[in-house]
Amino acid sequence: MDTLIMAAQLLLGLSILVGLHELGHLLTAKMFGMRVEKFSIGFPPKIAGFKWGETEYSIGAIPLGGFVKISGMVDESMDTEQMSAEPQPWEFRSKPAWQRLIVMLGGIIVNVITGIVIFVVLVYQKGETYYSRDQVIEHGIVAYDIGSMIGFKDGDKVLDINGTPYRSINDLSSGEALLSSEGFYTVERDGEIVRIDIPRGFINSFSNEESMMRFISIRSPFEIGEIMPNSPASNAGLQPLDKITAVNERQIQYFNELQAALADAKGEEVRILVDRSGQKLEKTAQVSSEGTIGIAINPLIEPVVQKYGIGQSIVKGTERAFGVVIINAKALGKMFTGEVSAKNVSGPIGMAKIYGSRWDWVKFWSITGLISMILAFMNLLPIPALDGGHVMFLLYEMVSGQAPSDRFLENAQKVGMVVLLALMVFAIGNDILKIFTT
Numbered sequence: 001m002d003t004l005i006m007a008a009q010l011l012l013g014l015s016i017l018v019g020l021h022e023l024g025h026l027l028t029a030k031m032f033g034m035r036v037e038k039f040s041i042g043f044p045p046k047i048a049g050f051k052w053g054e055t056e057y058s059i060g061a062i063p064l065g066g067f068v069k070i071s072g073m074v075d076e077s078m079d080t081e082q083m084s085a086e087p088q089p090w091e092f093r094s095k096p097a098w099q100r101l102i103v104m105l106g107g108i109i110v111n112v113i114t115g116i117v118i119f120v121v122l123v124y125q126k127g128e129t130y131y132s133r134d135q136v137i138e139h140g141i142v143a144y145d146i147g148s149m150i151g152f153k154d155g156d157k158v159l160d161i162n163g164t165p166y167r168s169i170n171d172l173s174s175g176e177a178l179l180s181s182e183g184f185y186t187v188e189r190d191g192e193i194v195r196i197d198i199p200r201g202f203i204n205s206f207s208n209e210e211s212m213m214r215f216i217s218i219r220s221p222f223e224i225g226e227i228m229p230n231s232p233a234s235n236a237g238l239q240p241l242d243k244i245t246a247v248n249e250r251q252i253q254y255f256n257e258l259q260a261a262l263a264d265a266k267g268e269e270v271r272i273l274v275d276r277s278g279q280k281l282e283k284t285a286q287v288s289s290e291g292t293i294g295i296a297i298n299p300l301i302e303p304v305v306q307k308y309g310i311g312q313s314i315v316k317g318t319e320r321a322f323g324v325v326i327i328n329a330k331a332l333g334k335m336f337t338g339e340v341s342a343k344n345v346s347g348p349i350g351m352a353k354i355y356g357s358r359w360d361w362v363k364f365w366s367i368t369g370l371i372s373m374i375l376a377f378m379n380l381l382p383i384p385a386l387d388g389g390h391v392m393f394l395l396y397e398m399v400s401g402q403a404p405s406d407r408f409l410e411n412a413q414k415v416g417m418v419v420l421l422a423l424m425v426f427a428i429g430n431d432i433l434k435i436f437t438t
Contacts, residue, residue, distance in 0.1 A: 002357035009355035010348060011063050013368040015041055017111065017375055018066040024110030025068040025103060026055070032099045035090040038069035064348060064424075070103070074409040093406075097398045104390040111376035115324070118369030120317030126362060127307040130168035131218045133158075135301060137188070139219045141169075142256040146205050147216040151196045154256055155219065157188040168304075173215050175327035178203040179334060203331070204341045219254040222297040231294020236285035238274065238295065245280075246273035255297055263291040324373040343434075347427030350434065384416030 019041045029036050035054055040046070042060030049058030060066070072091025087094045092103070136158055143152035160166060161177050162184060177183060183198035206212060224242045227233050244252050247261040248270050262270070265287045274281045285293050308316055334340040346354075355367055382392040389412065397403040404412075 005357050005359055006352040006355055009359065009364055010352040013355065013364065013371060014063060016368065017114065017372050018042075020110050020114050020372075021107035021375065021379075022066045022068045024106035024108070025070070026106075028103045028106035029068070029070050029092070032095055032103065033090060034092050034095060034103065035071040036068060037071055038067070040068075041066045043067070074406060074413055097394050097403075101391060101394045101398070104387050104394065108376045108379050108387055111372045111379070112321070115369045115372035115376065116318050116321045118317075118365050118372065119320045120313050122362065122365060122369070123308055123317045123320070124310060124313035127305060128168075129303050129305050130170055131301070132168060132304050133166050135304075136169050136218055139221070139254070139301060141216045142219050142254075143216055144214040146211060146214045149205070150199060150202065151194075152185075152187070152216055153189060154260075155189070156194075159186045159188055159193075161185055169216075169218055173206070173212060175203070175331065176323075178206065179327065179330045179340075201339050201341070204344065218301065219256060220297075221253055221300040222255045222258075223300060224295050225298040226296040228294035232285040232288065233293040233295045236272065236283040236293070238272070238283055238285070238293075239276065241276075241298075242281075243275040244272055245275050247271070255299075259291070262287050262293060266291045321369065321373050324370055325377045328374055328377055342426075343430055345423075345427050345430055347424065347429075347431045349428065349431035383419055384412035385420055386416065389413075389416055 022039060022041065026036050026039050037054070038056050038058070040049075040058045040060050041063075043062040043065055045061050046058045047061050049056060051057070070092045072087060072093040092100060138157075140155040140157050141147070141152065143154050143156065158166075158172060161171065162180055163186065166172065171177060172185070178198065180198065185196040185198070187194045187196055206215070222243075224233070224238060224240055224244070227238060227240060244258055246252055247258065248265065250257075250261050252258050252261060267287060267289050269284060269286050272283045272285055274283055287293060331340050331344075335342055335344075351371070356363065379386050380388040380391070382388045384390075393404050393409065393412070
């Protein structure tokens with residue numbers, strides 16, 4: 001069932017984005033009087049379709065893309081017979097270069113607009129929920145294995161990133177921070193200022209969503225929440241809303257301190273000091289072999305919740321959308337230098353895992369907006385067979401006044417398709433490798 005939910009979310013997200021992308025090409029082509037022969041979401045074989053006017057609309061069995069076939073255009077159909085005939089007024093090749101350029105940018109523009117709209121709506125409806133810099137400095141952080149690897153310690157109070165104060169704890173693991181050159185965190189530790197450098201290629205440690213949970217989090221003061229029946233906590237007489245202040249005379253303020261104290265006393269009996277509505281009590285509990293006593297906790301620190309009006313949401317949502325593009329451009333550049341591993345490239349399996357096995361509409365639209373902006377960016381790359389390849393040749397034509405020959409465009413299209421197929425095989429191979437190595 002988990003796999004079906006992941007696959008369903010991926011297919012729905014891609015179908016929406018691919019459909020809108022190709023619609024951008026279709027509408028701009030028709031706007032300039034070009035004949036659109038086919039509009040397809042998914043690649044052949046065709047599952048279903050209909051013809052309306054001059055255009056055949058269809059859904060393909062391979063749901064990893066789509067296409068629009070415009071008369072008189074060298075594209076993935078490689079229809080050389082059509083291109084050898086005399087140009088017709090309704091064909092792509094008969095139109096001015098600036099019109100053809102707008103048609104080729106049509107899908108990218110629609111993907112950008114889609115991404116911006118999704119992020120604006122999410123910001124307007126959900127606002128932001130985060131732990132602030134002030135809260136991090138007040139309580140400090142818990143350092144998990146990835147955080148400890150670069151030098152963080154429990155209780156560190158992170159003051160800034162690269163010498164600049166941050167706003168949210170999420171900024172500490174943002175792509176902007178992790179991709180910065182010679183980046184560093186400034187930390188207050190036991191009254192001293194400590195610099196923690198961000199190692200070159202550190203972003204490769206964050207290969208999946210779970211790895212983010214192994215970096216750092218804010219330390220949380222707590223009280224006992226639910227108590228499991230017949231657990232050591234229940235047998236010891238602990239109650240919901242009790243505040244544990246010490247274990248074996250070891251002072252406890254934060255939940256990670258309780259976890260550490262119990263882990264050091266696995267299978268042993270411990271003395272637990274409790275504050276119950278101002279009354280000081282001492283209890284005795286037997287710690288399990290896993291280092292637990294059978295309680296859930298209620299955190300006593302509330303995140304900041306910030307709502308935005310429509311104007312603020314437009315600004316904030318647009319910033320988020322283009323922030324995705326900037327981060328991906330930086331990551332791509334560092335991939336060529338070897339700083340970012342190419343193993344981070346994901347195919348459809350990796351994308352499905354990002355959506356997750358639980359259907360959460362907020363997460364679904366967040367990821368779909370993210371992918372929409374990435375698709376726009378990737379499609380703009382100057383690779384033949386991508387929109388960016390066509391844009392590159394059209395810009396050359398507009399600057400030089402001479403269009404590349406149809407034969408050159410056909411050969412470039414073939415090379416581009418080979419490159420794209422190789423990239424797809426590489427991405428899917430990465431997905432499969434991750435299944436067997438994680």
